[in-house]
Amino acid sequence: MAGVLVFCEVKEGKLKKVSREALSIGRQLAEQSGGDLVAFANDAAVAADAGKYGAKKLYVAKLDAYLTESFTAALAQVAKDVQPSVLLLGGTSNGRDLAPRVAARLDVGVASDVDQLRFGNGLTGRRPVYSGKAFATFEIASTPAIATTRPNAFPAEEAAGGTDAEVVEVTAAGEWKARVVETKTPEAGELTIAEADIIVSGGRGLKEATNFSLIRDLAHAIGGAVGASRATVDAGWIDHQHQVGQTGRVVSPNLYIAAGVSGAIQHLAGMSSSKHIVAINKDPEAPIFRIADLGIVGDLFQILPALTEEVKKAKAH
Amino acid sequence: MRALSGAPADNCLEDLPLNSVVCISQVPDTESRIKIAADGRHIDETGLKFIVSPYDEFALEEAIRLKEAKGGDVTVVTFGPERAAQALRECLARGATKALHVKGDSNDADSLGIAKVLAAAVKPLPHDVILFGKQGVGTDNSLVGPMVAELLGYPQVNVVTHLEVGEGKLTAHREIEGAEEVIEASMPAVITAQKGLNEPRYASLKGIMAAKKIAIDTKSIADLGLSDGDVLNARVRITKLELPPEKTGGRKVDGADAAAAAREIVKYIREEAKAL
Numbered sequence A: 001m002a003g004v005l006v007f008c009e010v011k012e013g014k015l016k017k018v019s020r021e022a023l024s025i026g027r028q029l030a031e032q033s034g035g036d037l038v039a040f041a042n043d044a045a046v047a048a049d050a051g052k053y054g055a056k057k058l059y060v061a062k063l064d065a066y067l068t069e070s071f072t073a074a075l076a077q078v079a080k081d082v083q084p085s086v087l088l089l090g091g092t093s094n095g096r097d098l099a100p101r102v103a104a105r106l107d108v109g110v111a112s113d114v115d116q117l118r119f120g121n122g123l124t125g126r127r128p129v130y131s132g133k134a135f136a137t138f139e140i141a142s143t144p145a146i147a148t149t150r151p152n153a154f155p156a157e158e159a160a161g162g163t164d165a166e167v168v169e170v171t172a173a174g175e176w177k178a179r180v181v182e183t184k185t186p187e188a189g190e191l192t193i194a195e196a197d198i199i200v201s202g203g204r205g206l207k208e209a210t211n212f213s214l215i216r217d218l219a220h221a222i223g224g225a226v227g228a229s230r231a232t233v234d235a236g237w238i239d240h241q242h243q244v245g246q247t248g249r250v251v252s253p254n255l256y257i258a259a260g261v262s263g264a265i266q267h268l269a270g271m272s273s274s275k276h277i278v279a280i281n282k283d284p285e286a287p288i289f290r291i292a293d294l295g296i297v298g299d300l301f302q303i304l305p306a307l308t309e310e311v312k313k314a315k316a317h
Numbered sequence B: 001m002r003a004l005s006g007a008p009a010d011n012c013l014e015d016l017p018l019n020s021v022v023c024i025s026q027v028p029d030t031e032s033r034i035k036i037a038a039d040g041r042h043i044d045e046t047g048l049k050f051i052v053s054p055y056d057e058f059a060l061e062e063a064i065r066l067k068e069a070k071g072g073d074v075t076v077v078t079f080g081p082e083r084a085a086q087a088l089r090e091c092l093a094r095g096a097t098k099a100l101h102v103k104g105d106s107n108d109a110d111s112l113g114i115a116k117v118l119a120a121a122v123k124p125l126p127h128d129v130i131l132f133g134k135q136g137v138g139t140d141n142s143l144v145g146p147m148v149a150e151l152l153g154y155p156q157v158n159v160v161t162h163l164e165v166g167e168g169k170l171t172a173h174r175e176i177e178g179a180e181e182v183i184e185a186s187m188p189a190v191i192t193a194q195k196g197l198n199e200p201r202y203a204s205l206k207g208i209m210a211a212k213k214i215a216i217d218t219k220s221i222a223d224l225g226l227s228d229g230d231v232l233n234a235r236v237r238i239t240k241l242e243l244p245p246e247k248t249g250g251r252k253v254d255g256a257d258a259a260a261a262a263r264e265i266v267k268y269i270r271e272e273a274k275a276l
């Protein structure tokens, strides 16, 4: 078959947002390649959901939690059976763990973290390199061509007249050399920066750890995730999970609000592709203003509480 | 694969030496301004300072600590042009015991090509753990480590923030979205290092002097039984490299009146970002 196979991740019985994004761009690529869109998941519960996004079939492997080896075996087998032109995975921790492994098993090319894709004479696309300081256009000649999609880069759009995907069960047997002993979930309910649409980040301008509450309050009011500069992470004010930048996470939310962050090149590398950037800094020369769409020169200790109040008011309307 | 020789007689089983291999890539300093070369497909390397990729430093430090605790060798391996030898020297100065330089144009290799080179290079070396950075700074692929694991048939743990090595197996903490997994894997295994795994040391003067006495082993792609066709532009080809459009900066507003500034921001979020 020509067409596109999308690796889907399921959370609480639903498709993850990145998976819906991958299905949406996958559907376009399937049309361009003249084939069908099909999906892979470890839970048949998402057959209706996958169908809404245009998947004709859902290959379901009876596997529990994600494990590199078992998922590689199952996904590589489906790819061999289906022979798609393209295999897409959402750029999550697991998607990015699995893609290179499957690529090596199939001896095919893979591109990570892509933000544009087109199928013509093979798969072509674009991805940020040097932490967003440059963009590389690539082409992959192998079949399938594999890519992981950057979260938030492709809009999730349902297909017109999509019906339930037909479930096809597949098995994955083998002996695995690794196992998950424990999963630790801290701060339940807190939004993570990787997939968030809105991120509110704090920097050293907060002066001390307890003042991160100003950032948390705003993030909570606006429905966003909490981000941080490396300086605050190194100072132990907040966990590394929150770090944005070259040695943290590269994010591209719809809205990025930075307060008390100077805008060092390594921080900008992690967030400059955000669609809307608001910066609050008392230094009018701070480099963060060079990339901010709206820059506020002022004291974050005055502005953040006022902004949180104003957001709450706006939400109440 | 575990080397039994070399363990002092009075040491019991758990003190067997542990051999690790660290794959390191040499990359432009993270402070660098990136310029595009005339061919429009590569970066212009003139005047660039090169460093050991930052995540690879965490990988190296972890290997040196394992060696200090258990004995054994730490072999650093890189696939790259002549200049990459300097990166190996730096690793030797910090405490690596051996170094292998596979010479070749890694800039034109795709990730699977690099992984094939490294897998072939690592195979004959004594190894219980193979460590990588979670991502090569610059390429930002996060592909090579898991690919080597697949090619050698080893388990992998990616984005590791904590590592404990036991008898024939290791336990590693893997960072995932908003959580952490504790994974147990048999050895040999592949680990990719995340920040937080440790605090890398600087090279001491003594280390720098000692490193000068260690010869760097060199090999070519052909020595490893591979052809250029396996490695260079083999499956993925970069056709164009370009700089993003320069952001000129938007409106700057005086925030002396906090309430007015807050209203201005909310107006922007509502009308432009459409997020309220």
Ligand SMILES: Cc1cc2nc3c(=O)[nH]c(=O)nc-3n(C[C@H](O)[C@H](O)[C@H](O)COP(=O)(O)OP(=O)(O)OC[C@H]3O[C@@H](n4cnc5c(N)ncnc54)[C@H](O)[C@@H]3O)c2cc1C
Pocket: A202, A203, A204, A205, A206, A228, A229, A230, A231, A232, A243, A244, A245, A246, A247, A248, A249, A259, A260, A261, A262, A263, A264, A265, A266, A267, A270, A280, A281, A282, A283, A286, A298, A299, A300, A301, B030, B054
């Ligand atoms: C290899 C390497 C990798 C790195 N990776 C990262 C990374 O991933 N992410 C990252 O963030 N950094 C990274 N860095 C660090 C980076 O270079 C900067 O040191 C760091 O980003 C600075 O953090 P900051 O902006 O919070 O602090 P500072 O640079 O100290 O800035 C604080 C800002 O707060 C402002 N301010 C102070 N008080 C107030 C107030 N009352 N109201 C408003 N504004 C105020 C100041 O004007 C200043 O601009 C890396 C560095 C290296 C060498």
Ligand SMILES: Nc1ncnc2c1ncn2[C@@H]1O[C@H](COP(=O)(O)O)[C@@H](O)[C@H]1O
Pocket: B023, B024, B025, B026, B053, B055, B056, B077, B078, B079, B080, B106, B111, B114, B118, B131, B132, B133, B134, B135, B136, B137, B139, B140, B141, B142, B143, B144, B145
């Ligand atoms: N040319 C190379 N030589 C040795 N190791 C490499 C090379 N390229 C990548 N690596 C290793 O693979 C990791 C991931 O790189 P990448 O897949 O390019 O993001 C790096 O942190 C290194 O540990």
